[in-house]
Amino acid sequence: MSDRKEFRDLTEPAQAHEAIASLDLAADPETVPLEEARGRILAERVDADLDVPGFDRASMDGYAVRASDTFGADEADPAVLDLAGAVHAGSEPDVFVAEGECAEISTGAVMPDGADAVVMVERTDEAAGEDEAIEIRTSVAPGDHVMPAGADIAAGQRALGPGTELTPREIGLLSALGRAEVEVRGQPTVGIVSTGDELVRPGGDLNSDAGQIYDVNSYTIASGVEEVGGEAELYPHAGDDMAAMEEALTTAAEECDLVLSSGSTSASAVDVVYQVIEDRGELLLHGVSVKPGKPMLVGRLEDSAYVGLPGYPVSALTIFRTFVAPAIRRAAGVPEPRTATVEGTLATEERYSEGRTRLMPVGLVENEAGETLVYPVDKGSGATTSLVEADGVVEVDADTEYLAEGEHVRVTLFSPSVRTPAVLAFGEDDPAFSRLLDRLGSSRFLPVGSREGLRRLRDGLPDAAVVAGPVRREVEAVELGAWEREWGLIVPEGNPAGIDGFGTLVDGDLRFVNLDTATGLRASADAELERLAAARDADAADLQAAIDGYEFTLKAHESPTRRVLAGDAEADTGLGLRATAEKLGLGFVPVDTQTVRVRANPARVGKQGVEDLKAALSGVDEVLAELPGFTAAE
Amino acid sequence: MSDRKEFRDLTEPAQAHEAIASLDLAADPETVPLEEARGRILAERVDADLDVPGFDRASMDGYAVRASDTFGADEADPAVLDLAGAVHAGSEPDVFVAEGECAEISTGAVMPDGADAVVMVERTDEAAGEDEAIEIRTSVAPGDHVMPAGADIAAGQRALGPGTELTPREIGLLSALGRAEVEVRGQPTVGIVSTGDELVRPGGDLNSDAGQIYDVNSYTIASGVEEVGGEAELYPHAGDDMAAMEEALTTAAEECDLVLSSGSTSASAVDVVYQVIEDRGELLLHGVSVKPGKPMLVGRLEDSAYVGLPGYPVSALTIFRTFVAPAIRRAAGVPEPRTATVEGTLATEERYSEGRTRLMPVGLVENEAGETLVYPVDKGSGATTSLVEADGVVEVDADTEYLAEGEHVRVTLFSPSVRTPAVLAFGEDDPAFSRLLDRLGSSRFLPVGSREGLRRLRDGLPDAAVVAGPVRREVEAVELGAWEREWGLIVPEGNPAGIDGFGTLVDGDLRFVNLDTATGLRASADAELERLAAARDADAADLQAAIDGYEFTLKAHESPTRRVLAGDAEADTGLGLRATAEKLGLGFVPVDTQTVRVRANPARVGKQGVEDLKAALSGVDEVLAELPGFTAAE
Structure with missing residues (x-):
């Protein structure tokens, strides 16, 4: 599919660092008013040119x-x-x-x-x-x-050295010296060219039928650039044809110290970029022996430096943080923040054997002793939600095939501002729980469904699990709170098909949209069909088979409801909650209620985040009152 | 001198925190474009309103x-x-x-x-x-x-909670959801009114004879405000009379969520501010039982909150960081950065017994094991250089009268960006050493003179000491480098008085400007007079007494030279270096050369900062070549 040369021997990560270090990203120093100097890096040495105080x-x-x-x-x-x-x-x-x-x-x-x-x-x-x-x-x-005059600082004395970061106290000393402006290191300008015909800027209209998606990487990387002391410039997406891409890339190269291209995962777009760099610049390396990052390009384009990032968001941010951010920081004179990495221990063992360095996305959670536990996050690199479900990456050597649970690891955070969530929960996506989370300062909830939530709780990873409906296997846990929610069949307003329960679906030829077996709603639906089978003296499996679409499942609890809302021809009805039906203005055929339980990891009940969660749960009645079909647990 | 009420019972620090917490500083949420959202705090909860991806x-x-x-x-x-x-x-x-x-x-x-x-x-x-x-x-x-469509995130799912700090990864997720703008917490606007007739804005002309000084606090505190998530607004200094001050303060109160006044140390200016708050607002407390901070005011002014900070820069920044910054952060929804404090051990014992909480300014240095040592910095609270010679403050309880060496302490840094200097040196202020420092990434040098530098080295605090001229008492140290510098008498161009050495000064009635006895230059001058005394068979003390001004000393090595440069009637000649004379275009009468030695703390030679210093010293020849009268050590 591609005419580009194959670089069969992928470059080692160290060489990629060297190649990027060989590029010149530095911007000229600039003079800024004192009021705007905070966070900037002094380019000059500053000597006092007057005595402070200037008199006895x-x-x-x-x-x-x-x-x-x-x-x-x-x-x-x-x-x-x-x-x-x-x-x-x-x-x-x-x-x-x-x-x-x-x-x-x-x-x-x-x-x-x-x-x-x-x-x-x-x-x-x-x-x-x-x-x-x-x-x-x-x-x-x-x-x-x-x-005495000059006792604080005397004329001729060195006040601040070049390379000093200007924090309030340095601003204070510069004020004392009467400096209204100061020469600081220039911020490298970084042009970001998004590639991929399928990309639409956030805020624009999306045509999903034509495979359009919003441009994630440009904004992610732009803010990453600014975080490390660069100045980001977004270049309008120009389509994947050679002429448009060449125009965008060379314009960026003329105006910036560094050009990053990013966005597309499609080989043809990558090919076009590759061709432009070959024609108008110099390719220093193509492909690095790290996962992710194989498609990384490093080179020069006109007089500018150039790096091509992978297309998937987590991969792009990972490669940016690992290889590009240090180079921008060096050029800007900005030191690596002390919070850029955290130390922790692996919460689960991890095997891997692809023979190249792995930059493994991980999430963080603290145990009751305040120690950081690290767990791999792997939703597939195409998922943008991995961006917020992972906190950073662990670099695993190419020859490390096994990492034991408890192994000490160093995590490079996606951003120095990233913090370990105060509470980590897995489980059923429930509207009441989700509103309670809004009352917590910092939390992470992964809507993996009740079954998977319980499994992770059994493994001891999360602080808590949210579990709805019937449970097959018990797990030792401390119950923090519980409530009831009404579930049933979502139908168009007015219930045109006259559905009055699963019986109608079994007997008729309506199209049903189900939820994934991991969810508690699905478990309750299965149980309901078993009751119906018992009542009819039939086999539950046969009843399931009789419902058109019972095996067509979606993961998110609102998704079947939204298919019905969209008037999807394949969605006469779907599994869902009364609260969702009412929120979206649809009809609802009640089937039953189920209990939602928030269950804490017994080893974490003393943890502050769990205490905060418990406190939030004590106010659940307020939340339940706002949600149709939700009531306090009996 | 003051008509204001005396609050004899100073408020305890905890009550001051409460009083400030009772003020309402919160600003309304605002909508910002995604490109400007980095670092802001989400005001709203963000649910996905589309499936990502939107198609299989x-x-x-x-x-x-x-x-x-x-x-x-x-x-x-x-x-x-x-x-x-x-x-x-x-x-x-x-x-x-x-x-x-x-x-x-x-x-x-x-x-x-x-x-x-x-x-x-x-x-x-x-x-x-x-x-x-x-x-x-x-x-x-x-x-x-x-x-599958919605596998990444499905319509209706909670994407981000309120209170989330927007880092690149959250920006990425918001992009994926197509959000071009986002509602974030408002930044409290903080008006800073400088008080004190003597204050001049940096960049303005200073009349030192009239006791004018540059306004330090306004700029220091403004950048402190922005660092913690507020928006600072400087209000022009308006003089100390009641009407002008009332105008400035009430204008700030109308436009801002919080007004800080700061700048003056004079009781009359403070009195005027006090009166305005009493007349136009409500005073909640006046005076807190902490050192510094006794003069702190907390209250309301019109519809705004008001805090009056102490006048001295280190005190103002300390009180701001301790009492005001947390309130601004809370109002802005910004979490305290993890780097806001560091743990360390006291490098020296410390006694104190004023019976009120002490916020003790301290400096930081790392030992060879990478542990943080903490030492008190006390140049007097009026010194702006304390701002950069201290790194933060240690809070010492009112009833703690003694802290032992090695005691564990927690340091609240002046700014979360403050870092422990890579190398800490004390001693003689030398132009060659000062240029070498420019080649180090991060360093702190305190120009305390050779004698004091050696004393601190003996106590084991600094990594290195710079020592010039004759030394009375030896100290165990590792020599990192040495050079010679030529010193003598600075005279106006052309040497109008025909000075040819100290003999001329002893015999004539010229006015001489000397350096402090802590300096190596002074030690060499004293030694020279002893030689002269020996040659004349006289007493050195008599020769000193015969020199008009021998006892009039300045601390900074360029200061006598600058007095001569200024044509000061009391400065016909002064002690100094050939390099300074040539830099400032003055005449120079050579007397001798002296050796400058950089001596390392033997316990720190393995420390990275000391290695870096050593590496910089290996390039000293380049620096010496630029400085007249400086040569390599024999």
């Missing part, structure tokens, strides 16, 4: 004196000095302090000539009976409560 | 088939299917796959009707001798290499 400065409210006039003074025997005047902060002293005199002075004011120390106001009094005389009840030494 | 999607390049047509096929006995057409990503299939047929399909393309699986291209061949027929060398099951 009183550091107390009190009286400026000649220290020698106070020698021997104490509470019992104060010195009495004539008040010669006053000096306030921000004004030039118009007083000279002669022997036997003092001047009122406020913190921050210029020391008047003649005076060499300040007596704090608490150690003074207006002398009784005498106007304009002050009692000094302590002795001071020359320099007491005076900050 | 091929996840491999290959051929769409009916799985049943491939049953039994293998390498030895391939199935041969007629090629019915092709489907590409981004286009609507115009082919139906009937029994015995297949269609070429690319990754991401819509599955054509009739087909239920994809055979990857590597397992196929064009059938020999037959046009339009494909050999299928493997059997597939229904669904193989097909991602």
